[in-house]
Amino acid sequence: MVKVTCPICGGKLDIPEDSLPGELFEHEDCGAHLELVINEGRFELKLAEEIAEDWGQ
Amino acid sequence: MRIGLAYDLIRWEEKALAYTIKDLGHTLELIHVPESVFYLTEPTIRGLDVTFERCVSFYRALASSLTLEAQGVFVVNTFDVIRNCGDKMLTTAVLAKKGVPVPRTMIAFDKVRALEAAKTIGYPVVVKPIYGSWGRMIAKADDESSLLDILDFRENMPSPHFQIHYIQEFIRKPGRDIRAYYLWGEVPVAIYRVSRNWKTNTALGARAEPANLDESTKELVIKAGEAMGSGVLGVDLMEDEDGRIVVSEVNAVVEFKNTVRVTGYDLPRKIVSSTVEALKA
Structure with missing residues (x-):
């Protein structure tokens, strides 16, 4: 697991090491929906996009 | 084989496909579409045998499949298939033309003609946005009064595609x-x-x-x-x-x-x- 800081509340999340960029996580402490960004091998989280009109299957 | 996975978000499906591609002994190439630059006019992608297009955003899926195909990459599904499936008007037209049974469907561009169409089909009717998924913004009109309310909402929506009224037989x-x-x-x-x-x-x-x-x-x-x-x-x-x-x-x-x-x-x-x-x- 990699400890990553929540960009919303500053708390910590444990992210599995095999996670992929674009993977979604929910921070249980603050409820934020977060998206993983891998920047030169470093794990970061950003606020996930809102569901858009053209999303679907 | 060298297999690409073009995606914007990783849902359960994308993760399952990524693991499966590797489990089956293929080389996985992740293409995170929002963080990529796609060249339309010069070849930059070589050696991909096939790419699975998995963007949850219809327009990202369209754009990335188009540009990957322009690079000579075999994309599943193809740009044409994604376009024809993503637009309900196109889907219905293509299926009907090929003799596949579909609900009776009409298109109208204003309230008067939409009411005419619904009267011909018979109530209740279903009104759908031509783009969209997961059942969002799909409405059933049981009679002319409820259809008028739905059309009124649609005609005040900012997206131009809401001005195309796709009206369908209720099954x-x-x-x-x-x-x-x-x-x-x-x-x-x-x-x-x-x-x-x-x-x-x-x-x-x-x-x-x-x-x-x-x-x-x-x-x-x-x-x-x-x-x-x-x-x-x-x-x-x-x-x-x-x-x-x-x-x-x-x-x-x-x-x-x-x-x-x-x-x-x-x-x-x-x-x-x-x-x-x-x-x-």
């Missing part, structure tokens, strides 16, 4: 619809989506149950899949009170988490292996 389903998977001419698995709501999307809470389709229904799924251009597709079917089965939608970036959960069928493996076989054929 009285037996509390369920069918999601069948079409993979390169085969129908390996299907589910019922059971709900008390007339909208039977699992995204709206419908319950998934395994479905064993008879041969004639499988043939209909195959006919629909071939009509749309083949590939890896989710074909949605509705049964009416008289036993007639119509195709309501075809999904080109299909979700399958609930299908795998309730059937135990390894659909990600089948998607990858059947695509590799199709590529070799």
Whole structure:
């Protein structure tokens, strides 16, 4: 697991090491929906996009 | 093989496909579309045998499949298939032209003509946005008064596509619809989506149950899949009170988490292996 800081509340999340960029996580402490960004091998989280009109299957 | 996975968000499906591609001994190339630059006019991508297009955003899927194809990459599904499945107007037109049974559907551009269309079809009617998914913004009008309210909302929406009124016959389903998977001419698995709501999307809470389709229904799924251009597709079917089965939608970036959960069928493996076989054929 990699400890990553929540960009919303500053708390910590444990992210599995095999996670992929674009993977979604929910921070249980603050409820934020977060998206993983891998920047030169470093794990970061950003606020996930809102569901858009053209999303679907 | 070297297999690409073009995506914007990693859902259960993308992760399952990524692991399966590696488990089957292929080389996985992740293409995170929002963080990529795609060259339209010069070759930059070499050596990809095939790429699965998995963007949840329709426009990202369209744009990235177009540019990958422009680079000579074989994309599943193709740009044409994604476009024809993503626009309900195109889907219905393509299916009807190829003789696939679909609900009676009309297009109108203003309230007067939309009311005329609904009167011809007969109430209740269903009004759908031509783009969109997961059952969002789909409305049923039981009579002229409720249709006028729906049209009024639509005509005040900012997106131009809401000015195209797609009006469809309401199919009285037996509390369920069918999601069948079409993979390169085969129908390996299907589910019922059971709900008390007339909208039977699992995204709206419908319950998934395994479905064993008879041969004639499988043939209909195959006919629909071939009509749309083949590939890896989710074909949605509705049964009416008289036993007639119509195709309501075809999904080109299909979700399958609930299908795998309730059937135990390894659909990600089948998607990858059947695509590799199709590529070799």
